[in-house]
Amino acid sequence: MFTHVMIGTNDLAAGKAFYDAVLGALGWPEGQEFRPGTIFYSHNGAAFGIGLPADGQGATHGNGATIGFRARTRRQVDAWHAAGLVHGGSCAGEPGKRPRAPGRSYAAYLRDPTGNKICTICQMRRDEWDAA
């Protein structure tokens, strides 16, 4: 359904450091300059970009908005969250089971340095779910 997702940043270097770390934890390659002021990441047919807003105004996050990334394992979700905390992000939800989300979801939430809310989610095996 989605071709790409783009978010604004007020500090491209800080944004790149943050997303290199968190997306790297999910196996995404390092971001590349797409055009001046914009860094893009691509992985498994998905593309994610950060950029200085084209209107010259400050970047803001959307209230009510969340960008969800997929992880393969709980370990990746944990690593994603930990990487975000040490690269300028803040916790918006500790890693853990999310019984109200679809399936056997294990997820964690962060705010990026601009305040954008991001989530990473994986599906647990039944034995993992039962044991956790």
Next chain:
Amino acid sequence: MFSHQMVGSNDIARSKLFYDALFAALGGEPGVIDAKGRLVYAHNGGRFLVTLPINGEPATHANGGTIGFAMASPEQADAWHAAGVASGGTTCEDPPGIRQATEGRTLYLAYLRDPDGNKLCGLHRIVG
């Protein structure tokens, strides 16, 4: 890969009229309201949700933010854009059309803002 995308709304009924029209243009189903009152669309393996903010503050769009949706053809991108404009959205950026992108790629792009200002892009890859 993305698991899902969620945007904020200040009026779920208004959002449903808008996004139902967009997904209909893509051959998708109308949205379903879940137990938390969120509007949920499942289409081609992706999930898109629209929600009232859980902090009780008004929904706002992100400046610098865009969500890109896959279009099967230029004609579908045009229909998606027209459906959005007719259902409470507004056009933005250049009118729908061909763009020469980096690395020799040729794209057909259409841009909309939803009734709450969230920026959406309909993208069809012509070359690359």
